[in-house]
Amino acid sequence: MTGNHGSEPKKVIIGIDGVPVDLIRDLADRGRMPNVESLLSEGEMSAMRAAIPEISNVNWSSIVTGKNPGEHGIFGFTDLIKGTYTINFPDRRALKASPFWEDEERRYVILNVPAMYPAPEINGIFVSGFVSPQLGKAVSPDSTLNVLEKMDYQVDVDSEKAHKSKRLFLDQLFETLEKREKAYKHFWEEKWDVFMLVFTGSDRLEHFLFDAYIDEEHEYHERFVEYFEEVDRIIGDIVDRLGEDDELVMLSDHGMELIKENVNLNKVLEDEGILKTGNKPSERYRNIREGTKAFVLDPGRVYLNKKDKYPRGKVGKDEEEVFLDEIMDVFEELVCDGEKVIEEVHRKDEIYFGEEVERAPDLVLTPASGYNLKGSMRYEDVFEQNVFKGKHTLNDAFLYSKNSDLPEEPKVEDVRNLIDD
Ligand SMILES: [Zn+2]
Numbered sequence: 530m531t532g533n534h535g536s537e538p539k540k541v542i543i544g545i546d547g548v549p550v551d552l553i554r555d556l557a558d559r560g561r562m563p564n565v566e567s568l569l570s571e572g573e574m575s576a577m578r579a580a581i582p583e584i585s586n587v588n589w590s591s592i593v594t595g596k597n598p599g600e601h602g603i604f605g606f607t608d609l610i611k612g613t614y615t616i617n618f619p620d621r622r623a624l625k626a627s628p629f630w631e632d633e634e635r636r637y638v639i640l641n642v643p644a645m646y647p648a649p650e651i652n653g654i655f656v657s658g659f660v661s662p663q664l665g666k667a668v669s670p671d672s673t674l675n676v677l678e679k680m681d682y683q684v685d686v687d688s689e690k691a692h693k694s695k696r697l698f699l700d701q702l703f704e705t706l707e708k709r710e711k712a713y714k715h716f717w718e719e720k721w722d723v724f725m726l727v728f729t730g731s732d733r734l735e736h737f738l739f740d741a742y743i744d745e746e747h748e749y750h751e752r753f754v755e756y757f758e759e760v761d762r763i764i765g766d767i768v769d770r771l772g773e774d775d776e777l778v779m780l781s782d783h784g785m786e787l788i789k790e791n792v793n794l795n796k797v798l799e800d801e802g803i804l805k806t807g808n809k810p811s812e813r814y815r816n817i818r819e820g821t822k823a824f825v826l827d828p829g830r831v832y833l834n835k836k837d838k839y840p841r842g843k844v845g846k847d848e849e850e851v852f853l854d855e856i857m858d859v860f861e862e863l864v865c866d867g868e869k870v871i872e873e874v875h876r877k878d879e880i881y882f883g884e885e886v887e888r889a890p891d892l893v894l895t896p897a898s899g900y901n902l903k904g905s906m907r908y909e910d911v912f913e914q915n916v917f918k919g920k921h922t923l924n925d926a927f928l929y930s931k932n933s934d935l936p937e938e939p940k941v942e943d944v945r946n947l948i949d950d
Pocket of ligand 1: 547
């Protein structure tokens with residue numbers, strides 16, 4: 530244990546965004562993540578179930594609050610402004626439950642947790658993760674900004690790069706990781722009881738190059754694995770700084786798999802006459818026209834176009850059940866090359882509880898393996914291919930603890946208990 534820390538055991542939480550349990554086991558088994566390999570022999574690791582939908586901001590909100598989306602109120606990267614078809618992007622200020630760092634009994638360093646912008650004032654240091662439009666608002670206290678600017682800290686990679694050049698994108702991923710390492714080393718010297726660090730480049734890397742992981746002949750396979758070797762090296766460095774009794778928790782927020790097809794769910798609804806849009810293709814939900822019964826927001830969130838909720842609402846209270854049944858049938862029957870596309874259609878009351886359920890989507894679809902659900906309003910066909918290779922998965926995030934027993938079949942809401950213990 531380093532000298533400036535007290536005698537109470539410390540707690541370190543390392544997040545690796547979007548890493549499936551099989552990937553981390555595989556790279557540990559192949560000797561490419563040797564530090565993780567030795568941690569696995571000491572502690573316990575399990576697959577973990579993500580929140581529904583399995584989107585990073587929903588999951589990290591559940592991880593840090595210990596609550597389900599019906600309580601913390603974050604259901605996806607996007608939401609509609611009340612009473613309109615205008616999209617907004619909920620950030621930390623939309624969170625309706627308390628993250629663990631609100632307990633002022635302990636001191637914290639919190640580095641790069643997604644969806645926690647702007648940075649809250651806490652007992653310690655806070656640096657927000659993606660999405661953070663301005664670094665100045667992503668840090669607390671203000672004096673932290675100077676430190677980060679000096680190291681040319683980057684919250685996230687510029688994914689636009691990946692559309693142009695995979696090589697430049699990879700270079701930037703490694704560069705961002707290097708800055709993250711510098712930042713963690715700097716803040717390690719602060720006084721703290723709980724230190725949380727999240728790697729987020731992993732999710733970016735997998736979205737664009739999951740095929741490079743699967744295919745060992747792929748020109749970027751080695752680079753892909755090298756990224757995880759770097760993460761492993763930093764994990765090893767952190768472990769070396771821990772005392773015997775200090776607790777280490779590692780986790781991801783969701784898993785990842787190869788995309789077979791992207792699925793434009795609003796096109797499905799339009800083909801069935803359930804969604805009516807203007808003629809011009811547009812990303813805007815304002816394009817929704819009279820007569821629309823339902824529409825979808827990313828990734829598979831179905832909203833009834835209720836009369837009392839939306840400007841061109843159609844669905845009255847007494848019609849809701851009939852329309853929900855109709856829409857459930859449509860999605861349950863959706864096939865691609867004879868294969869079922871939607872594994873399950875959830876009604877909101879089946880998967881969520883709490884005061885925010887009223888704002889939840891009426892239905893949430895979970896896809897069969899390989900189908901990447903989309904709620905875009907800009908589409909040509911139901912099924913399409915694009916630049917992305919990897920998509921999130923629900924059942925195979927991972928959870929590791931060095932010293933504590935894990936719950937049976939853990940889910941993201943359970944992580945909070947390990948942090949609070
Ligand atoms: Zn992702």
